[in-house]
Amino acid sequence: MTQPVLEAENVVKELGKGAGKVIALKGVNLSLVKGELTLLMGPSGSGKTTLLSILGCILTPTSGDVRVEGESTAGKSPEQLAELRRKHIGFIFQSYNLFPTLSALENVRIALDVIGRKGYQAAQRAEEVLRDVGLGNRLRNYPSNLSGGEQQRVAVARAIAASPSVVLADEPTAALDSENGHAVMALLSRIAKEQNRSVLAVTHDPRTLGYADRVVRIEDGLIVGEERRPQGLDAPEIADLTKRRKVNG
Amino acid sequence: MILTLAFRNLFHDRIRLAVTLVGILFSIVLVAIQLGMYLGSSRMITSMIERSNSDLWITAFGAKSFEEGGILLSTRERHQALATPGVKAVIPLVVAFAEWRKPEGGSTRVVLVGTDAEDGALEPWSLVSGTWQDIKSPDAISADDTYFRELGINGIGDTAQIAMGRVKVKALTHRIRSFTQSPYVFTTLSRARSLLGAESDKATFYLVQLEPGADAEAVRLELLNRLEGAEVLTKNEFEDRSLRQWLFRTGAGLALIGGALLGILVGTVIVAQTLYSSTKDHLNEFATLRALGSSSGYIYKVILAQAGLSAVIGYILGILISLGILYISRNTPLPLVMTPGLAGALFGLTLFMSAVSAISAIIKVTRIDPATVFNR
Ligand SMILES: Nc1ncnc2c1ncn2[C@@H]1O[C@H](COP(=O)(O)OP(=O)(O)OP(=O)(O)O)[C@@H](O)[C@H]1O
Ligand SMILES: [Mg+2]
Numbered sequence: 001m002t003q004p005v006l007e008a009e010n011v012v013k014e015l016g017k018g019a020g021k022v023i024a025l026k027g028v029n030l031s032l033v034k035g036e037l038t039l040l041m042g043p044s045g046s047g048k049t050t051l052l053s054i055l056g057c058i059l060t061p062t063s064g065d066v067r068v069e070g071e072s073t074a075g076k077s078p079e080q081l082a083e084l085r086r087k088h089i090g091f092i093f094q095s096y097n098l099f100p101t102l103s104a105l106e107n108v109r110i111a112l113d114v115i116g117r118k119g120y121q122a123a124q125r126a127e128e129v130l131r132d133v134g135l136g137n138r139l140r141n142y143p144s145n146l147s148g149g150e151q152q153r154v155a156v157a158r159a160i161a162a163s164p165s166v167v168l169a170d171e172p173t174a175a176l177d178s179e180n181g182h183a184v185m186a187l188l189s190r191i192a193k194e195q196n197r198s199v200l201a202v203t204h205d206p207r208t209l210g211y212a213d214r215v216v217r218i219e220d221g222l223i224v225g226e227e228r229r230p231q232g233l234d235a236p237e238i239a240d241l242t243k244r245r246k247v248n249g
Numbered sequence: 250m251i252l253t254l255a256f257r258n259l260f261h262d263r264i265r266l267a268v269t270l271v272g273i274l275f276s277i278v279l280v281a282i283q284l285g286m287y288l289g290s291s292r293m294i295t296s297m298i299e300r301s302n303s304d305l306w307i308t309a310f311g312a313k314s315f316e317e318g319g320i321l322l323s324t325r326e327r328h329q330a331l332a333t334p335g336v337k338a339v340i341p342l343v344v345a346f347a348e349w350r351k352p353e354g355g356s357t358r359v360v361l362v363g364t365d366a367e368d369g370a371l372e373p374w375s376l377v378s379g380t381w382q383d384i385k386s387p388d389a390i391s392a393d394d395t396y397f398r399e400l401g402i403n404g405i406g407d408t409a410q411i412a413m414g415r416v417k418v419k420a421l422t423h424r425i426r427s428f429t430q431s432p433y434v435f436t437t438l439s440r441a442r443s444l445l446g447a448e449s450d451k452a453t454f455y456l457v458q459l460e461p462g463a464d465a466e467a468v469r470l471e472l473l474n475r476l477e478g479a480e481v482l483t484k485n486e487f488e489d490r491s492l493r494q495w496l497f498r499t500g501a502g503l504a505l506i507g508g509a510l511l512g513i514l515v516g517t518v519i520v521a522q523t524l525y526s527s528t529k530d531h532l533n534e535f536a537t538l539r540a541l542g543s544s545s546g547y548i549y550k551v552i553l554a555q556a557g558l559s560a561v562i563g564y565i566l567g568i569l570i571s572l573g574i575l576y577i578s579r580n581t582p583l584p585l586v587m588t589p590g591l592a593g594a595l596f597g598l599t600l601f602m603s604a605v606s607a608i609s610a611i612i613k614v615t616r617i618d619p620a621t622v623f624n625r
Contacts, residue, residue, distance in 0.1 A: 053620050085541070086542025094623070099257075099534050102253070110250045110538075158541075
């Protein structure tokens with residue numbers, strides 16, 4: 001059994017104040033290991049985004065603990081949490097959150113710049129990951145000149161550029177059409193396996209099920225179930241994407 | 250990448266950039282004009298004292314400025330001063346406001362400066378036409394070519410009347426401007442006395458030149474001891490006193506400094522406002538940066554870089570415009586002055602202003618919650 005890279009232990013999270021107070025997570029236990037794509041599924045308002053934020057050290061739990069590579073986050077300052085994020089965690093958002101004034105290449109470079117990787121080598125690395133997600137011919141494009149699927153692939157490149165052990169994605173396919181949604185899921189699956197990272201994706205989308213190694217279900221702030229997909233089954237779309245990558249770059 | 254992002258954020262919204270730059274520019278030009286006027290005024294006020302070749306000035310007690318010394322000192326003081334150890338020469342100067350009657354009628358006030366250039370203490374500088382020999386000829390004076398209109402003359406050869414007597418313009422100085430707006434007119438010591446109706450042994454100031462190696466402070470104290478009813482000032486002291494009289498007793502200096510402060514304030518507010526709104530517009534991006542693990546220092550640097558870039562661009566434009574105004578002002582009653590020191594100070598001021606402006610934006614950004622990245 002591999003050592004978990006990210007663990008949540010009895011995580012409770014209260015959000016809001018006074019009459020608007022909501023207990024979004026009511027004692028969640030979850031651990032993620034490398035080499036797996038885990039899907040987090042559940043109805044709207046069940047606490048998926050909240051859990052993702054806590055796992056990503058963006059929010060801190062009201063009680064319980066989160067451990068990143070075995071290191072507890074309890075009592076850490078916002079600056080220390082930021083350091084954990086830049087060392088270990090990559091994020092992918094539903095609405096991409098790219099910088100509109102930066103090109104695809106620069107969007108990736110800034111994520112490297114933030115962790116102190118600058119200069120020519122950083123530029124090389126940014127180009128490498130963009131090629132890896134099939135955008136070798138879109139390096140200088142600005143987000144407004146990229147399709148939704150391409151933008152999300154830039155976001156994926158940005159998330160993996162610094163080689164984090166964990167990639168967290170909140171509804172990465174929700175804004176994409178079917179074809180692009182499949183492409184992004186295939187990419188995430190490949191990142192988990194080929195690059196041996198732990199990937200957790202929140203999703204509503206049943207089309208994404210085929211890519212999962214593991215599906216975790218959450219309802220009303222509690223984990224209610226978990227399934228594992230039998231090993232050795234390959235989604236046809238993975239082969240598809242590989243073909244397209246060859247054409248592109 | 251910090252600079253790249255700052256640059257893109259800045260140029261992303263051209264209109265806001267224009268407002269920012271106009272704010273900085275306005276501020277710089279305003280401060281440059283005010284301080285330029287202040288410097289210009291100071292130079293005008295002290296030019297005579299500055300140009301004099303003297304170590305100490307003996308003035309009648311209470312002399313307020315170069316122009317207001319009275320004609321009260323006499324040969325007695327001169328001899329007492331000359332007898333003081335360490336004193337090489339004591340050179341008389343007569344200076345007074347006097348009425349100038351224009352050749353075509355009407356009158357104005359001038360500052361008549363009576364000096365004997367041979368004495369080597371003060372002579373009309375920047376003579377552009379005529380020589381000191383010409384000024385020594387009968388009835389001769391020098392006038393400044395930038396004051397022809399005020400003096401009602403057209404050039405060399407014109408005649409006018411100063412106080413008691415007829416004078417003839419025999420030489421011209423160029424751009425010796427006067428803060429009091431009463432033009433400086435040079436003539437010989439004896440002619441100045443007679444025009445002003447002063448006794449032939451009287452003087453406004455005695456300019457003291459010291460023996461080489463003499464201790465100025467010791468001589469000053471000794472002179473003070475020997476001279477009753479007179480003051481002995483160093484060049485700097487007398488300059489300061491003249492400045493205080495004209496710039497601060499009259500309130501002109503305060504108005505100039507107040508104007509400069511106002512310029513700084515208005516500029517800072519405009520820049521702070523635009524920087525704040527730019528930061529607000531890019532708040533999502535800053536939240537994303539934060540989620541990606543950037544330190545808050547990184548984000549402050551982006552904002553400060555934005556402020557710094559605006560400052561540099563605004564400064565360059567502002568200085569260019571200021572230099573233009575400076576050029577236009579060169580023959581006006583109050584020529585502006587720009588020195589490398591002032592230009593440097595303005596740049597420092599611009600950077601400071603932008604840094605202060607960045608505070609509100611930085612406070613705004615400290616409050617961002619990186620959790621907002623998921624809810625868009
Ligand atoms: N800032 C907040 N203040 C108060 N309550 C909040 C806040 N953010 C979320 N909530 C509540 O917490 C609960 C969990 O929210 P969360 O965003 O995690 O749900 P979700 O599973 O991601 O939903 P969706 O599928 O719609 O994105 C919801 O009931 C939501 O209304
Ligand atoms: Mg959500």
